[in-house]
Amino acid sequence: DIVYLDSHFVPKEQAKISVFDRGFLFADAVYEVTAVIDGQLIDFNGHFQRLQRSCKELGLSLPITKELLVDVHHELIEKNNLHEGLIYLQITRGADSSRFFDFPSSSVPSTIVAFVQHSTVVNHxxxxxxxxxxxxxxxxxxxxxxxxxxxxxxxxxxxxxxxxxxxxxxxxxxxxxxxxxxxxxxxxxxxxxxxxxxxxxxxxxxxxxxxxxxxxxxxxxxxxxxxxxxxxxxxxxxxxxxxxxxxxxxxxxxxxxxxxxxxxxxxxxxxxxxxxxxxxxx
Ligand code: PLP
CATH class of the missing domain: 3.20.10.10 (D-amino Acid Aminotransferase, subunit A, domain 2)
Incomplete structure (x- = not known):
């Protein structure tokens, strides 16, 4: 499988994130799961709106536009030949080796990960x-x-x-x-x-x-x-x-x-x- 990590599409074995990532250390991260049926995203607008809201509530600036995110989802579908299943998306407040609980400076980039899961949705x-x-x-x-x-x-x-x-x-x-x-x-x-x-x-x-x-x-x-x-x-x-x-x-x-x-x-x-x-x- 090909996964998306910080602007790059890479084979899943090569997708690595820092041990200091705040998603890993503090669960300081939001996510979305969108169903895919016949290669089509289901209710993507709703998922994007909720993602925006989750980020807002946590003071996490959404580092990607809706258009780009739609492209990422479609590319994952295409690159992985996903007919039916799910797309998992996670955004974390980035990696900061100080391990301070308080938010890191805004110069610390967030981490964006997305991957597909082949699964049965319709005929489960x-x-x-x-x-x-x-x-x-x-x-x-x-x-x-x-x-x-x-x-x-x-x-x-x-x-x-x-x-x-x-x-x-x-x-x-x-x-x-x-x-x-x-x-x-x-x-x-x-x-x-x-x-x-x-x-x-x-x-x-x-x-x-x-x-x-x-x-x-x-x-x-x-x-x-x-x-x-x-x-x-x-x-x-x-x-x-x-x-x-x-x-x-x-x-x-x-x-x-x-x-x-x-x-x-x-x-x-x-x-x-x-x-x-x-x-x-x-
Ligand atoms: N409630 C909880 C606790 C969930 O984790 C989920 C989805 O994973 C839902 C509700 C259903 O949300 P959605 O219909 O957006 O998948």
């Missing part, structure tokens, strides 16, 4: 069969709205889930579900009302989440942004997670309790189909 088996999740306490910090690479709490949550034989974890804060370990979380109640937690510093403003809200409204479906408890989720008619990596994956059990008798929900399936349809037509 989890989309058809659904996934099982367990609930774990949300032990993350108070700015989960910023997409930083400080992902240890998410790694632990995912690890616990896998250890218990589940596919993923959903996170609980003060008795209410915030989101998935690397996704947003939705339920559908008995009145076919789709419910997801409102945006705040407690969750990541998912680009897929936003697209789902918009298309649900366009389809005349009832969608509400409000908090809900773990108990309400377990009693829901359907549940699903959303992210660029998964698009929509139905959730068929929570803490070993079946949702929809362990079958993929009708509305979850329909939303995924419509989302894919719209994304590919853009």
């Amino acid at each position: 088996p989890n989309a058809k069969k659904g996934i099982s999740v367990i609930s774990v306490e949300d032990i993350r910090w108070q700015r989960c709205d910023i997409k930083t690479v400080a992902l240890l709490a998410a790694c632990l949550a995912k690890h616990h889930a896998h250890q218990q034989g589940a596919d993923d974890a959903i996170l609980i804060k003060d008795g209410y579900i915030t989101e998935g370990s690397s996704s947003n979380f939705f339920i559908v109640n008995r009145d076919n009302e789709i419910i997801t937690r409102p945006l705040s510093q407690d969750i990541l403003p998912g680009i897929t989440r936003q697209a789902i809200i918009q298309l649900a409204q366009e389809e005349g479906l009832k969608i509400t942004e409000r908090r809900f408890t773990l108990d309400e989720a377990k009693k829901a008619k359907e549940a699903f997670i959303s992210s660029a990596t998964t698009l929509i994956w139905p959730v068929i059990s929570i803490d070993n309790e079946d949702i929809n008798q362990g079958a993929v929900g009708h509305l979850s399936q329909r939303l995924r189909d419509i989302y894919l349809d719209k994304a590919l037509k853009k």
